[in-house]
Amino acid sequence: RAPIRARGSLPPGPYSTTLFNRKGSPTSEAHMGLDDAARSMSHWSSSCMQVILENFSQELQVLAFFVFSYWVVRAWRQHVRGTKRRGTKVLPPEPPTLAKSNAELRLRPGAPCGPRVGAADLAGDLAPASQIRAWEAQMLQHLEHREFTRALNMYRGLERDGRDRGFSEELYLSFVQSAVRVEKIDVVERMLRVMRRHRMEPSLRFWQTTMKMLASRKHFSACLVVHTLFSKQIPTDKVVFSCLINAALEVGDPQRAALMLERYRDAGIEAKDHVLFFRTYVALGDVDSAEAVFQRLGADASTLMLNLLLLTCVNADQPARGIRLLREAHDFESQGVQDIPLEKIVDVVSYNTIIKGFAQAKNSGQCFECLQEMVSHGIDPDDITYGTLLDSCIADNHIDAAGEIVNLLMGSSRPMDTVMCTLFIKGFVRANCLPKALELCEEMKRRKSAHPDIITYSVLIKALVDQHDLDRALGLVEDMKMGGLQPDDIILTHLLEGCRYAGNHDLGQKLFRDMLASGVKPSEFSLVTMLKLHGRCGAHEAAHELVASWEEQHEGRPSVIHYTCLMSGCMRTKSYDQAWKAYELMKSKGIKPDSMALSTLLPGMVAAQRWDRVLELVRLATARGQSAVPSETLNNALFQVEAAGGHRGIAEELRALMA
Numbered sequence: 099r100a101p102i103r104a105r106g107s108l109p110p111g112p113y114s115t116t117l118f119n120r121k122g123s124p125t126s127e128a129h130m131g132l133d134d135a136a137r138s139m140s141h142w143s144s145s146c147m148q149v150i151l152e153n154f155s156q157e158l159q160v161l162a163f164f165v166f167s168y169w170v171v172r173a174w175r176q177h178v179r180g181t182k183r184r185g186t187k188v189l190p191p192e193p194p195t196l197a198k199s200n201a202e203l204r205l206r207p208g209a210p211c212g213p214r215v216g217a218a219d220l221a222g223d224l225a226p227a228s229q230i231r232a233w234e235a236q237m238l239q240h241l242e243h244r245e246f247t248r249a250l251n252m253y254r255g256l257e258r259d260g261r262d263r264g265f266s267e268e269l270y271l272s273f274v275q276s277a278v279r280v281e282k283i284d285v286v287e288r289m290l291r292v293m294r295r296h297r298m299e300p301s302l303r304f305w306q307t308t309m310k311m312l313a314s315r316k317h318f319s320a321c322l323v324v325h326t327l328f329s330k331q332i333p334t335d336k337v338v339f340s341c342l343i344n345a346a347l348e349v350g351d352p353q354r355a356a357l358m359l360e361r362y363r364d365a366g367i368e369a370k371d372h373v374l375f376f377r378t379y380v381a382l383g384d385v386d387s388a389e390a391v392f393q394r395l396g397a398d399a400s401t402l403m404l405n406l407l408l409l410t411c412v413n414a415d416q417p418a419r420g421i422r423l424l425r426e427a428h429d430f431e432s433q434g435v436q437d438i439p440l441e442k443i444v445d446v447v448s449y450n451t452i453i454k455g456f457a458q459a460k461n462s463g464q465c466f467e468c469l470q471e472m473v474s475h476g477i478d479p480d481d482i483t484y485g486t487l488l489d490s491c492i493a494d495n496h497i498d499a500a501g502e503i504v505n506l507l508m509g510s511s512r513p514m515d516t517v518m519c520t521l522f523i524k525g526f527v528r529a530n531c532l533p534k535a536l537e538l539c540e541e542m543k544r545r546k547s548a549h550p551d552i553i554t555y556s557v558l559i560k561a562l563v564d565q566h567d568l569d570r571a572l573g574l575v576e577d578m579k580m581g582g583l584q585p586d587d588i589i590l591t592h593l594l595e596g597c598r599y600a601g602n603h604d605l606g607q608k609l610f611r612d613m614l615a616s617g618v619k620p621s622e623f624s625l626v627t628m629l630k631l632h633g634r635c636g637a638h639e640a641a642h643e644l645v646a647s648w649e650e651q652h653e654g655r656p657s658v659i660h661y662t663c664l665m666s667g668c669m670r671t672k673s674y675d676q677a678w679k680a681y682e683l684m685k686s687k688g689i690k691p692d693s694m695a696l697s698t699l700l701p702g703m704v705a706a707q708r709w710d711r712v713l714e715l716v717r718l719a720t721a722r723g724q725s726a727v728p729s730e731t732l733n734n735a736l737f738q739v740e741a742a743g744g745h746r747g748i749a750e751e752l753r754a755l756m757a
Contacts, residue, residue: 309341321345336365352381369398376406417455457490563596603635633667674706
């Protein structure tokens with residue numbers, strides 16, 4: 099009986115027959131003829147094909163359908179491409195993108211929104227001159243009418259079909275100006291690249307207009323991209339290179355600006371145009387190059403150039419070199435013809451720069467030498483001069499020298515300014531030289547041009563309160579009132595702080611009532627200070643009433659900080675019930691306690707052994723899955739509950755909440 103083959107298995111081939119019997123001797127099939135072998139091979143091949151068709155017929159059908167679909171789509175695309183070449187309307191082009199590198203920007207093909215270009219026009223490289231002029235006139239008209247997108251789409255259509263040659267520089271300049279106006283800087287780069295590809299040589303007017311427009315609109319990066327693309331083609335012109343150097347400095351690339359200075363110098367610049375050299379050297383910190391340019395200019399240097407040179411020296415920590423150059427500038431000033439002196443080069447900014455350099459070097463002695471030299475040349479110090487000198491003296495702890503500055507300020511012919519004097523008073527207060535600050539305040543009272551203002555009094559009152567001198571602080575308040583000034587909430591807060599230091603509760607309450615009666619509107623800081631005063635003196639009922647009625651009387655809602663301050667004052671005197679009362683007031687007002695409030699109140703409830711309140715606070719502290727109070731506080735609460743005994747249920751719940 100023939101064996102049953104599994105589906106998909108191949109039939110036995112011509113060489114798969116048994117060639118040996120069981121005893122190992124060859125059978126007669128080993129000697130069959132060539133005809134039988136060929137017949138067997140043909141039968142085996144047809145059987146294999148039948149099995150393949152049976153098993154892979156579905157896959158072959160899918161493959162055939164895919165090949166047919168691919169052929170159809172390809173034929174359709176070729177048809178559409180041919181339709182586009184004949185000028186049929188298609189979808190609008192994608193917008194251009196700004197080039198991210200210095201590589202060539204490939205222009206994307208777009209839709210022609212202008213005239214159609216037929217097959218007859220494709221025969222030659224260039225369209226007729228009359229046709230080119232017509233297209234250019236149409237695009238210029240669009241740009242003149244602020245139709246930038248329409249003009250750009252028309253240009254793209256011509257460019258796609260190779261019709262963008264032959265246009266004049268005027269068209270590209272109009273495109274650049276319009277693109278800058280509508281903030282399409284990528285179009286500016288695109289037009290410039292097209293001009294370079296067409297080997298056009300833009301005129302000087304083109305470069306000047308383009309660079310000035312880009313610089314005026316602060317497109318500094320675009321300016322540098324233009325320089326990268328056309329560094330050799332850009333003409334050596336001071337307008338063009340001044341824009342490029344400024345752009346490099348604005349983007350923080352002074353090394354690139356320095357490389358442009360040579361061509362800028364060759365552009366026939368005047369003495370006043372050398373400011374860019376000093377700006378570049380300030381950014382580079384190159385004192386030697388800046389000094390070389392200054393020496394070459396001599397008396398032709400301007401005040402701005404000198405100040406930039408001095409700033410370069412100060413930034414390089416070379417103030418001594420700066421003062422030497424400043425003195426040389428004075429020598430240049432004296433080189434004028436008799437009765438026709440040269441224009442002044444050194445001004446007050448020059449000396450202020452050098453004084454600042456010596457102050458940074460903590461050399462107050464040189465600062466005063468600069469001041470004396472400044473006065474000897476007839477240059478009056480200004481507020482910045484005195485402020486810099488004062489900071490230098492305070493930094494070096496030279497209080498006597500600071501006093502000399504004040505005396506110099508008082509004895510000078512320039513009118514004293516309230517702001518400047520207040521600045522000096524703040525400096526003396528920072529230097530713990532309060533008597534000198536009060537002396538200056540008295541001198542201000544005698545001057546007509548520099549009366550103390552409320553800021554001056556506030557600084558001095560705060561300083562006196564910090565030194566626990568409440569009586570003199572109150573005396574300044576009376577002086578202020580006599581001068582026609584009314585205290586504000588800041589001064590009220592300072593005075594209440596002084597009463598808290600002195601423990602004078604009655605005076606604090608009186609000041610608070612008097613200030614409110616005079617029209618002072620207390621702030622949240624005033625409330626905090628008043629609560630601290632009540633808490634220090636044990637007036638918890640007054641503090642509770644103040645917080646409860648604050649929103650109604652002063653149109654301000656107390657925050658969790660104020661309630662925490664109220665509870666803290668109660669805890670200070672172990673008034674645990676008053677603290678819990680403040681907590682309940684906070685809940686009734688809709689204020690949620692924070693971690694500080696819970697950490698303040700929980701130890702008090704543990705000390706009072708109010709375990710029900712402790713459990714409530716712990717539940718609230720662990721409501722979010724993470725404890726809002728320190729773990730030490732919770733552990734202590736659990737230990738105290740277990741030590742008290744008789745509260746096993748509360749202890750187990752506390753342990754579960756802490757787990």
